[in-house]
Every structure is written in structure tokens, then in C-alpha cells.
Amino acid sequence: MGRKLKNQSGYTIAELAVVMVLVGIMVGFTYTFFNSTIYQYFTIQRDADAFYSLAQNYQRLANVLRGATGINSASNNDLDCYAYFAPDDTYVSDIHYYISNGSLLADVTPMTANPPNGSPITAQKKTYTVIDKFYSQPGVNLFTYLDANGAVLTTPVSDLNTIKGIKISLAVSSAAPNTDTQALTVQISIRNRKTNL
Numbered sequence: 001m002g003r004k005l006k007n008q009s010g011y012t013i014a015e016l017a018v019v020m021v022l023v024g025i026m027v028g029f030t031y032t033f034f035n036s037t038i039y040q041y042f043t044i045q046r047d048a049d050a051f052y053s054l055a056q057n058y059q060r061l062a063n064v065l066r067g068a069t070g071i072n073s074a075s076n077n078d079l080d081c082y083a084y085f086a087p088d089d090t091y092v093s094d095i096h097y098y099i100s101n102g103s104l105l106a107d108v109t110p111m112t113a114n115p116p117n118g119s120p121i122t123a124q125k126k127t128y129t130v131i132d133k134f135y136s137q138p139g140v141n142l143f144t145y146l147d148a149n150g151a152v153l154t155t156p157v158s159d160l161n162t163i164k165g166i167k168i169s170l171a172v173s174s175a176a177p178n179t180d181t182q183a184l185t186v187q188i189s190i191r192n193r194k195t196n197l
Helices: 013-066
Strands: 070-075 078-083 093-100 101-111 126-131 141-146 163-170 182-189
Touching: 013 078, 013 126, 013 182, 070 141, 101 163
Parallel strands: none
Antiparallel strands: 070 078, 078 093, 093 101, 101 126, 141 163, 163 182
């Protein structure tokens, strides 16, 4: 017969099972908490990066259009104008902003001289991607055209010389579920087309 030792200590299977269940609950809670927190952090970071990029693009777009010297065509999501695309340009370029395949693009064609004397150098035309994944807000136009009093002009604008200002509306869709889009709207006066110049 085996001998029993007095004061023999140890854990029963029931005690081990309870400890394992408690540890499993704690690990599950900790994993869920950190996983959701990290997901939220990266979602917020993606939204912040997208909004920062949007702000940079709208600032660049506003700067170019603010210095436009002439408008060749104007519609809700399409604009062709003469403007300085880069600060060191000697002459304006023919710049065409439009949406294609989910991107906002700009065709930039340099001119031999400023209009009406210059002509486009079509061999040097370049296409730039202004916004790679353009988000089109339902019911909101990319461009809204304004007259000298700030009143909205209906498109198509019959007299392009009446355009003295442009409202630009851009937005990005949030990566977070059940979150509104982030939008930017800026209204600019076309400096080179003011009536008092």
C-alpha cells in the first residue's frame, strides 16, 4: 500500500481550471482593448493624413486660380484658364482642371507669351495628379463661379468675363465607420480680374 504524506500540498484540477479561465478572460479583454485602441489610432492617423494632404492640395489649387488672368471654359467640375502654375514661370500656362477615373487632374500647357500674343506649346503639355483619390461629395460641385458682387453664376456661364471669384469645394471620406466626411471650401477672388484693376 502506498503511504500518504502528511501536509501534502498541491492544486486540484478544479483550481487550475478556474485560474486558466480567469487568465483567459483577462488576456481576451486586454487583447480586445488594445486591438480596438490601435485600430482607432491608425484610423484617426489615416484621416488626419488625408485631411492634411487635402488642405495642401486645396491651398495649391487656390493659389493658382487666384492669379488666373483669363478663363477659357468653366463648368461644375471642369475649369480651363490661363494662370501661373509655378511661381518662377515667365508666362502663364493654359491650365485645365478636370476629374478623370476618380482623380483630379491638371493639364498644364506652357505658352510662348502671355495671351493674347502667345500660343500654347502643346509638345510641352504635362498632366499632373492634383488629388489621386478624389472624393466627390453628393450634390456639391468642385467649382462654383461668382460675379463681382459675390452672387453665384449658373453654369454654363454665358459670359466668362463675369467670373470674378471661384468657390472650390474639396472633401475626403473618413476611414472610420459612421463618421462624416471632412470637407474644405474656400472662396477666392481672381486678383487679375478685379473690376478696379
